[in-house]
Amino acid sequence: MEKVCVLGAGSTKYGKLEDSITDITLQASVDAIESAGIESKDIKAGYISNVFGVADKQVHLGPVVMSNLGISDRPSLSIESACGSGSVSFREAYANVAAGFYDVALVAGVEKVTHTGTEWTTTYFSYCSDFFYEGQSGVSFPGLFASMARAYMNEFKATEEDFAQVAVKNHDNGLLNPKAHLRKKITVDDVMSSAVVASPLKLYDCCPFSDGASSVILCNEKFAKDHGANYIEVMGSGRGGSSAALQGREHLTTIPSTKIAAEAAFKMAGITPKDVDFAEVHDCFTIAEIVDIEDLGFFEKGKGVEAVREGQTKLNGQISINSSGGLKSKGHPIGATGVGQIVEVFDQLTGKAGERTVKNAKIGLTQNFGATGASCAVHIFQSV
Amino acid sequence: MTEKKNFIEHAKDGKILSHKCINCGYLSLATVYFCKKCGKRGFDDFVLDGQGKVGTYTIMTVPPTGFEKYTPYAWVIINLDNSDLRISGFLPNIQKSGDLPIGAAVKVVGFDDRGIVLKKL
Numbered sequence: 001m002e003k004v005c006v007l008g009a010g011s012t013k014y015g016k017l018e019d020s021i022t023d024i025t026l027q028a029s030v031d032a033i034e035s036a037g038i039e040s041k042d043i044k045a046g047y048i049s050n051v052f053g054v055a056d057k058q059v060h061l062g063p064v065v066m067s068n069l070g071i072s073d074r075p076s077l078s079i080e081s082a083c084g085s086g087s088v089s090f091r092e093a094y095a096n097v098a099a100g101f102y103d104v105a106l107v108a109g110v111e112k113v114t115h116t117g118t119e120w121t122t123t124y125f126s127y128c129s130d131f132f133y134e135g136q137s138g139v140s141f142p143g144l145f146a147s148m149a150r151a152y153m154n155e156f157k158a159t160e161e162d163f164a165q166v167a168v169k170n171h172d173n174g175l176l177n178p179k180a181h182l183r184k185k186i187t188v189d190d191v192m193s194s195a196v197v198a199s200p201l202k203l204y205d206c207c208p209f210s211d212g213a214s215s216v217i218l219c220n221e222k223f224a225k226d227h228g229a230n231y232i233e234v235m236g237s238g239r240g241g242s243s244a245a246l247q248g249r250e251h252l253t254t255i256p257s258t259k260i261a262a263e264a265a266f267k268m269a270g271i272t273p274k275d276v277d278f279a280e281v282h283d284c285f286t287i288a289e290i291v292d293i294e295d296l297g298f299f300e301k302g303k304g305v306e307a308v309r310e311g312q313t314k315l316n317g318q319i320s321i322n323s324s325g326g327l328k329s330k331g332h333p334i335g336a337t338g339v340g341q342i343v344e345v346f347d348q349l350t351g352k353a354g355e356r357t358v359k360n361a362k363i364g365l366t367q368n369f370g371a372t373g374a375s376c377a378v379h380i381f382q383s384v
Numbered sequence: 385m386t387e388k389k390n391f392i393e394h395a396k397d398g399k400i401l402s403h404k405c406i407n408c409g410y411l412s413l414a415t416v417y418f419c420k421k422c423g424k425r426g427f428d429d430f431v432l433d434g435q436g437k438v439g440t441y442t443i444m445t446v447p448p449t450g451f452e453k454y455t456p457y458a459w460v461i462i463n464l465d466n467s468d469l470r471i472s473g474f475l476p477n478i479q480k481s482g483d484l485p486i487g488a489a490v491k492v493v494g495f496d497d498r499g500i501v502l503k504k505l
Contacts, residue, residue, distance in 0.1 A: 119449060122446065133472055133499070134472065137500055137501075138450075139442070147459065150440045154440070197445060198444050199442055199443040200481075245472065246472065247461050
């Protein structure tokens with residue numbers, strides 16, 4: 001297997017965007033190509049992740065993106081894996097570059113849904129659940145994670161105020177990220193007094209629906225050495241699955257796919273969770289971040305909530321979690337999110353993270369899942 | 385009749401249709417085609433009373449399309465009595481968390497365009 005590197009990265013701002021789904025994908029991709037210092041013709045294949053292209057009248061995005069980059073003859077794959085689409089897209093590109101099929105590949109993720117409104121998004125996003133058992137019976141994604149939150153509160157004596165701390169921290173980080181969707185400081189009281197969406201989760205426990213696109217350029221090590229001054233290496237890549245419906249899981253306070261993916265990624269990288277300096281994790285809801293940092297092995301089961309209380313996951317705490325602001329503050333354009341996490345790791349490890357720089361960071365991890373973690377991918381990167 | 389249709393017919397009668405693996409005895413909901421434990425295909429029907437205890441739940445106040453008229457309502461995961469299986473469903477007329485403590489007894493009372501419908505006992 002070839003060693004794989006990330007040579008360049010680009011992202012639009014996340015939020016409510018005016019431009020079309022195609023145009024924002026191209027903006028992020030052109031930025032990634034320029035950041036890599038290559039030309040589009042160097043790209044041999046494209047991996048384009050998106051979930052609700054139908055909302056902006058464009059599915060089969062792969063060939064549309066490739067055509068507008070002037071490389072219409074190159075193969076592309078359009079990928080949907082719910083909120084985990086971006087990292088799955090990265091994984092497919094990684095596997096193909098590692099296998100030697102291509103020396104350079106583009107990964108682009110995008111979502112454009114804010115123009116549809118909350119009712120449309122709540123309803124259509126619920127189709128990402130195991131619809132027969134979940135969406136059909138009136139539960140939304142906030143509702144599914146609220147069910148996990150209540151189980152966690154019952155098992156580990158956590159409080160709603162504890163969950164609120166995650167939102168406060170991620171908003172603090174997002175304030176330092178010019179591309180974040182929700183750039184405002186909030187307090188625990190703000191979270192506690194926000195409208196209940198699905199008890200015990202309130203509006204400020206939830207990430208926003210966002211538009212946005214993120215892209216990265218992957219290549220083999222030889223190409224990186226020949227072309228790039230600033231690149232990072234992929235140390236590990238892991239994927240895993242869980243029962244699609246929450247009811248099929250042995251425990252309601254853990255996400256099995258994260259554990260499986262993390263174990264594979266750590267094994268490939270030859271490191272342990274203690275070696276990781278910072279991580280971008282899937283905090284679609286505040287409870288999710290607590291479950292994630294336990295499932296990834298950064299904290300013991302049931303202790304993630306203490307870590308949050310003690311500030312261990314703040315920027316430049318014991319382990320910086322979601323320096324970008326996470327899904328909560330940076331935003332969650334679902335097809336782009338997994339790629340956006342890798343953009344953050346690239347920026348951190350190549351000295352482009354500005355005010356939110358994680359000091360002396362050498363190793364970063366990303367964890368991105370689909371639905372309630374029915375599918376998950378974990379990647380580990382190091383600076384060169 | 386597909387297994388899913390058969391499952392729905394049982395749920396309408398307040399029952400949960402499960403499958404017991406002929407090879408290893410592991411119990412799954414009837415909508416599964418291969419045994420999760422041993423990987424074999426081949427099951428005996430095993431009908432459970434759709435009764436159990438609340439494992440966890442949420443009270444929905446921002447509903448998906450079609451559920452506005454029921455809001456607020458609960459969505460509940462129950463641990464079925466006399467098995468390790470869980471089932472989730474829609475439970476109307478729940479206003480606040482005190483109405484539905486974890487461990488409360490709940491049963492399946494039907495299946496319609498709201499999926500599995502539950503009732504607090």
